[in-house]
Amino acid sequence: MGAADNNPRKKGHSSTSKAHIxxxxxxxxxxxxxxxxxxxxxxxxxxxxxxILACWTPLRLYxxxxxxxxxxxxxxxxxxxxxxxxxxxxxxxxxxxSIYLAAAGVSAGQGSIRWWSxxxxxxxxxxxxxxxPYSVKKGFWYSHIGWMVLHQDxxxxxxxxxxxxxxxxxxxxxxxxxxKSAIFMTLIFPTVLCGLGWGDWKGGFIYGGILRxxxxxxxxxxxxSLAHFIGEQPFDDRNSPRDHVITALxxxxxxxxxxxxxFPSDYxxxxxxxxxxxxxxxxxxxxxxxxxxxxKQFRANxxxxxxxxxxxxxxxxxxxxxxxxxxxxxxxxxxxxxxVEASKTRALIAxxxxxxxxxxxxxxxxxxxxxxxxxxxxDATAMFNGGVYRHSNAAxxxxxxxxxxxxxxxxxxxxxxxxxRVEGKTGVETLAAGGQVTRRAPMVKVDEAQP
Ligand SMILES: [Zn+2]
Ligand SMILES: [Zn+2]
Numbered sequence: 001m002g003a004a005d006n007n008p009r010k011k012g013h014s015s016t017s018k019a020h021i022x023x024x025x026x027x028x029x030x031x032x033x034x035x036x037x038x039x040x041x042x043x044x045x046x047x048x049x050x051x052i053l054a055c056w057t058p059l060r061l062y063x064x065x066x067x068x069x070x071x072x073x074x075x076x077x078x079x080x081x082x083x084x085x086x087x088x089x090x091x092x093x094x095x096x097x098s099i100y101l102a103a104a105g106v107s108a109g110q111g112s113i114r115w116w117s118x119x120x121x122x123x124x125x126x127x128x129x130x131x132x133p134y135s136v137k138k139g140f141w142y143s144h145i146g147w148m149v150l151h152q153d154x155x156x157x158x159x160x161x162x163x164x165x166x167x168x169x170x171x172x173x174x175x176x177x178x179x180k181s182a183i184f185m186t187l188i189f190p191t192v193l194c195g196l197g198w199g200d201w202k203g204g205f206i207y208g209g210i211l212r213x214x215x216x217x218x219x220x221x222x223x224x225s226l227a228h229f230i231g232e233q234p235f236d237d238r239n240s241p242r243d244h245v246i247t248a249l250x251x252x253x254x255x256x257x258x259x260x261x262x263f264p265s266d267y268x269x270x271x272x273x274x275x276x277x278x279x280x281x282x283x284x285x286x287x288x289x290x291x292x293x294x295x296k297q298f299r300a301n302x303x304x305x306x307x308x309x310x311x312x313x314x315x316x317x318x319x320x321x322x323x324x325x326x327x328x329x330x331x332x333x334x335x336x337x338x339x340v341e342a343s344k345t346r347a348l349i350a351x352x353x354x355x356x357x358x359x360x361x362x363x364x365x366x367x368x369x370x371x372x373x374x375x376x377x378x379d380a381t382a383m384f385n386g387g388v389y390r391h392s393n394a395a396x397x398x399x400x401x402x403x404x405x406x407x408x409x410x411x412x413x414x415x416x417x418x419x420x421r422v423e424g425k426t427g428v429e430t431l432a433a434g435g436q437v438t439r440r441a442p443m444v445k446v447d448e449a450q451p
Contacts (some may be wrong), residue, residue, distance in 0.1 A: 002080050003270040020153035023184040039148045041215055042109065050153035050210030056304050065193050067212050070107065070190060074216045075252045077104025078116075084253070086119040086165060090267035090296050091283055095170075097291040102174045107185035109213040112175040117166045121160035123224070124264055129237045131158030136228035136240045200326040213313030222250050227257035235262040237313070245276065262306055267295045271303065325400035329352070333406045343377035346402070352438040355405035384438065398440050429443060 021033050024281055056428030081101030084090040093101065102113060110116055117132045126132045133152070136143040136279035165171045174181065187209040194204025239259040248255025248269070253276055256269040270277035331354070334342075339355055347359040349372070358365075358372060365372040367389055375383055384391055384399075391399075 003214065017196045020155075022153045022156075022347045023149050024307050033110070034149050034150050036397060038150055041091070043145065043148060043214075046210055047214035047217075050206055050214060052095045054206050054211060057202050057206045058111045059207055060198070060200050060203050061206050062198045063200045066194060066197075066204070067207045071103045071216055072252070074108040074212065075219065076279060076282055077106070078110060078220050078240050080109070080283055081105045082113055082116045083120065084267055084279065084283065085391050086113050086168075086171065087120040088264050089164070090265055091287075091292050092294040093286075094291050094293075097286055098168075098170045102170050103181075103185060103219055106174065106178070107189070107213075108216045108220065109182060109186045110217060112178040113171045114162060114175040117165055118160050119157070120423055122158040124261065125160060126158035127241070127261060129396065130156060133157045134224040136225065139230055141314070143228060147224075169443050191396055217237045219252075221252050222247060223254045223257065226256055226433070231255070231258070233310065235259055235303075235310055237310065248276045251281045253281075259303075262301065265296050266298050267439050268297065273394045274324045323401065324397075325403055328403075331355075331403060331406050333408050334407055339405070339407055340377050347373075347376050349377075350407055351384045351399065353381075353407050354403050354438060355407060356399055356402040358403045381438075399438055 024030065026034050057155070064253075076102075082105045085093055085098075103112060103355060105116075123132050123134060126135075128135055128137050134143045134147045139146070141194035157364045187205060190208030190212070191201055191205040194208055227242060227244070227247045228240040229242065229248065231242030233242055235258050239261065241257040243258045245255060247257065254260070256271075256275065256277065259271060260269045262264075267283050268277060268280045270280060283292055283295060287295055334355065339348060339350060345363050346357055349356050349358055358376075362369055362372055371383075371388060399422050
């Protein structure tokens with residue numbers, strides 16, 4: 001929990017007496033001051049009470065169907081409404097759709113649009129930092145629920161601009177009348193509907209109200225925890241957001257969170273047609289019905305840029321762990337005569353202007369000892385590149401591990417500029433497949449007998 005504040009803002013004050021409770025260590029004597037009892041009541045105690053009461057409340061079929069349908073509406077209110085419409089402005093909604101989303105969102109019991117979107121914009125702006133209201137860097141449970149059940153120092157949370165929301169009459173009305181509308185939409189409406197509809201007042205209250213809210217709350221909290229915890233990072237791995245189908249299944253498609261943090265104003269979270277994103281499907285459907293318009297979408301080219309850069313970063317890391325042979329720049333430059341002289345005591349072969357010590361390899365040469373021995377003390381470029389046998393890419397790579405020098409006056413200048421050289425971000429230079437400096441176009445055509 002909160003670590004002691006070693007850097008009190010005001011000089012002269014003792015850190016513990018004036019510091020916000022969240023910055024004081026939790027002890028046996030102050031733990032209850034850390035707890036946000038109001039939030040605890042709504043997201044823990046009431047749901048626990050609902051689970052206990054459910055043991056004595058039979059679940060009727062109509063009530064179950066209603067609870068599931070209402071659950072999905074509340075979920076869409078959060079994902080398509082609070083999140084993609086208000087927090088990120090991914091599309092524009094007509095007034096009827098806006099009112100529906102505000103009402104459905106209230107029924108999920110997650111605060112007003114204004115409060116929710118402000119926190120979410122801070123989360124995007126300050127992801128993984130101390131200013132992130134639900135930073136996963138403080139632990140899975142902190143990002144899931146801890147940030148709500150423990151008191152937070154509001155001065156810590158990063159600033160986010162919500163002036164556009166303050167101009168939205170639906171947002172203003174919902175914020176002003178939040179408590180009343182939340183009590184009505186979360187509990188009274190499901191109770192009365194199930195009661196008047198098929199006489200199940202208690203079931204409507206427990207299943208359509210309390211437990212439905214509990215499940216939708218936990219599902220939404222997963223976007224802050226699970227979506228920053230499990231899965232792949234195809235677009236950027238510098239921050240915690242991740243893509244995972246399980247998170248998507250739980251959150252009506254919000255699980256492609258690595259994409260979402262990179263392209264937050266895109267109305268989609270899943271960009272592939274086969275990925276599960278019912279929120280995207282609904283927004284698209286509303287567009288067909290004339291309820292939504294101006295759906296924002298990043299160009300595929302921009303998205304692919306990020307994906308390729310991230311793939312490149314992974315490849316750079318992999319190749320930095322591989323020994324590609326001594327870089328040409330670090331090899332000693334020797335005269336041709338020195339090379340010939342030295343090859344009398346060591347098995348040296350020049351290929352493409354690069355000298356290789358094959359002493360230990362002669363016996364292991366897959367093509368036999370005789371062929372390799374015939375190249376010792378000579379320029380075997382043509383022989384290696386097809387004159388005798390056109391060696392594989394792997395053979396060129398293996399050869400590079402034996403290089404010991406460069407022959408002066410050879411064609412090394414051109415070689416050093418050779419095609420296929422790639423400078424990785426890690427500073428480790430390597431070669432694309434087939435790009436070793438020793439590789440030459442075959443000088444003699446082999447195995448091409450005329451019919
Ligand atoms: Zn996030
Ligand atoms: Zn977001």
